[in-house]
Every structure is written in C-alpha cells, then in structure tokens.
Amino acid sequence: MLQVAINGYGTIGKRVADAVRQQPDMEVLGVAKTRPNFEAETAIEKGFALYAAVEEREELFAEAGLEIAGPVEDLVADADVVVDATPSGIGAQNKELYEEYDTPALYQGGEDADLTDVSFNARSNFEDAVDADHVRVVSCNTTGLSRVIAPLREAYGVEKVRATLVRRGGDPGQTSRGPINDILPNPVTIPSHHGPDVETIFPDLDIDTLGMKVPATLMHMHSLNVTLEEEVDAADVRELFADESRLFLIPERMDIDGSGKLKEYALDAGRPRGDIWENCIWEESVSTVGRDCYLFQGIHQESDVVPENVDAIRAVTGAADAEESIETTNETLGIGF
Numbered sequence: 001m002l003q004v005a006i007n008g009y010g011t012i013g014k015r016v017a018d019a020v021r022q023q024p025d026m027e028v029l030g031v032a033k034t035r036p037n038f039e040a041e042t043a044i045e046k047g048f049a050l051y052a053a054v055e056e057r058e059e060l061f062a063e064a065g066l067e068i069a070g071p072v073e074d075l076v077a078d079a080d081v082v083v084d085a086t087p088s089g090i091g092a093q094n095k096e097l098y099e100e101y102d103t104p105a106l107y108q109g110g111e112d113a114d115l116t117d118v119s120f121n122a123r124s125n126f127e128d129a130v131d132a133d134h135v136r137v138v139s140c141n142t143t144g145l146s147r148v149i150a151p152l153r154e155a156y157g158v159e160k161v162r163a164t165l166v167r168r169g170g171d172p173g174q175t176s177r178g179p180i181n182d183i184l185p186n187p188v189t190i191p192s193h194h195g196p197d198v199e200t201i202f203p204d205l206d207i208d209t210l211g212m213k214v215p216a217t218l219m220h221m222h223s224l225n226v227t228l229e230e231e232v233d234a235a236d237v238r239e240l241f242a243d244e245s246r247l248f249l250i251p252e253r254m255d256i257d258g259s260g261k262l263k264e265y266a267l268d269a270g271r272p273r274g275d276i277w278e279n280c281i282w283e284e285s286v287s288t289v290g291r292d293c294y295l296f297q298g299i300h301q302e303s304d305v306v307p308e309n310v311d312a313i314r315a316v317t318g319a320a321d322a323e324e325s326i327e328t329t330n331e332t333l334g335i336g337f
Ligand SMILES: NC(=O)C1=CN([C@@H]2O[C@H](COP(=O)(O)OP(=O)(O)OC[C@H]3O[C@@H](n4cnc5c(N)ncnc54)[C@H](O)[C@@H]3O)[C@@H](O)[C@H]2O)C=CC1
Pocket: 007, 008, 009, 010, 011, 012, 013, 032, 033, 034, 035, 053, 054, 085, 086, 087, 088, 089, 090, 108, 109, 110, 111, 138, 139, 140, 171, 301, 302, 305
C-alpha cells in the first residue's frame, strides 16, 4: 500500500485525499493544514490523521478541540509520496522539506513550470513522470486543453491551436474573489499563461491562448479552434472523442445548455461535491470547416485535476503504467457518466 501525504487541505487537497482513499493500492497517511476551520473538522470526522503544517500554529488546533497527529515533517518523513496542494507559490517553498526527507512530491498547476522537471497530464505524458522526484500536475485549464489535444494530434496531426478561455472568477467558497459585475481580459496581454503551460506537455505544439475572467464560480468555458493537418469530418472527431475516457460528450438530447445544468446533472448523478472530473464537450459544437475543428468545452476547475493527481502518484512511485493506472482511477472514482 502506497502511503500518501497530502500537504494543503483546501479545494484540491481534500478532493485528492478522498480520491486516494478510494484506490485499492494506496492510502492517506495524513493531511496537513495550517489552521483549524470547517475543513480541518471534516478531515477529522472522515478519519484522516491531521498534521500541523506550521509549528507555531499547532496550539490553535488544540484550542479548537482538534487532535493533531504531529508536525508536517513527520508526515513527509513517513510517506512514500506527498501531494502538495497548497496555494500557488507555497509548493515552491515546501520543496526543500520534501528533498530533506527524500520523499517524491507532486505539485499543482499554480506553481511555476520550472519548479519541477516534469509537468504531467496522464493521457498525454504519463511516462515522463515515471520515477521522477518532483512533478507538477498542470492546472485545470491546461489539463482540459491537453486531454483534447492529445487524441487530435495522434489521429490527425495538429498544425495550430487557438483557444479562448472564459475563466470563472473564483471557486464557490472563495468569497473574496471577483469580478462581481465585469468581464476582464485576464491577462490583457496575449498569450495567457495557458499556451506556454500546454507546451510543457507538448513542447512542439503551436498554440495561442487568450484568457478572460467573468463573474461565475461553477466552471471555466473554453472556445477552441484546432487546425488539423488533414481535413476530417466532424462525425469522425466526435467518434474519436467518444473513445476518450475523460472526455464527456454532452448529447443534444440532454438539453444541457451551460455550466449550471452540468453541475445540476453531476449532483443528480450522485457525484461527490457535484464534481465533474471529465472535460464536458458539447457534442453539437464539434464542427469542422476544412482542416479547422471547433468546439466548446466546460472544465470543472475544482475536480478535473483530481484523477490526474492519483495517476501521478502511480507514475512517480512506478506503481503502474499509464493504461492500468488510468483504468483503476476511472473505475474507482466512477469517471464516465
Ligand atoms: N481551485 C482550483 O480551481 C484549482 C487550483 N489548482 C491549484 O492547486 C493549488 C491549490 O489550490 P486550491 O486547492 O484552490 O487552494 P485552497 O486555498 O483552496 O487550498 C490550499 C490549502 O492549503 C493551506 N495552506 C496554506 N499554506 C500552507 C502551508 N504552508 N502548508 C500547508 N498548507 C497550507 C490553506 O490553508 C488551504 O487549506 C494551487 O497551486 C492552484 O493553482 C489547480 C487546479 C484548479
């Protein structure tokens, strides 16, 4: 059994902890938090050993009546692998700690690409992370783009990708985020960081991305134009996507017109926290004009990187190959509507 430590138990960390717990070949050794809050209380209720991420704040947990298993150093020392799910930039500060205890570490997409030797997407480059010590699981948007680009490259070749990303301003729990009544070019300069980030997965890809932020919390929305190396029927592209386990082609009959209904569907389907681990591509939007392919996809920012983290754990520990890992992760989480 792989012993997994989760350092940072927020939006991503708590989901990764639940997903790890469902795997037959790994267990959660413990989770580390900086302060007591509702998530710390839930962690204890779920039976996760809670570690203090910052020594000076350990007493705050005792004051809140929460039992601490020890300092984060103990957790990292005893783990086979640590998933760092701390806010952007903190992962870089934690790298020294993981090196000190010689524990392989996964970081999230908020960290700079040059923090690690490998940026990871299970469908696209699982093998690059095998036995690596430091791996970055790319951001929700980069994950969403990579999952679509990988099969298109393999099947038809890709000349150029142009993507416009309409990004949610914050997660539902991030009450301090905006915009509230605005639409922001974000960043106003082109390209947004997503294009270069996708190139960490496909170094030879020609991709331009434009980003915006809007007053929404549920999901991101991508408008994609991929120039292929050959002319293809839209029906063939739809078939190609239908074979991809982490792409959900939203059928016209479902009458799902946006992120709101997608989330409602996920909740109706009994998904934990209403999570949607798959890219949600509107089937009717998949169109071709000559060599140009177009589509719209919704990306659930809080959860699409969760299966990727589980697969990255198997990659860095050499526990399974890509196919075996992806299949196990999909089956245990219930990926595929
Ligand atoms: N929320 C999202 O939509 C996505 C986030 N990411 C990336 O995942 C990473 C984590 O993001 P979120 O989960 O959204 O953040 P979050 O703020 O929800 O959770 C981070 C957690 O880490 C804790 N923390 C802060 N400093 C810490 C430290 N020194 N040691 C241990 N824990 C510490 C915070 O208290 C919080 O519980 C970031 O790199 C982010 O860019 C990636 C994909 C999507």
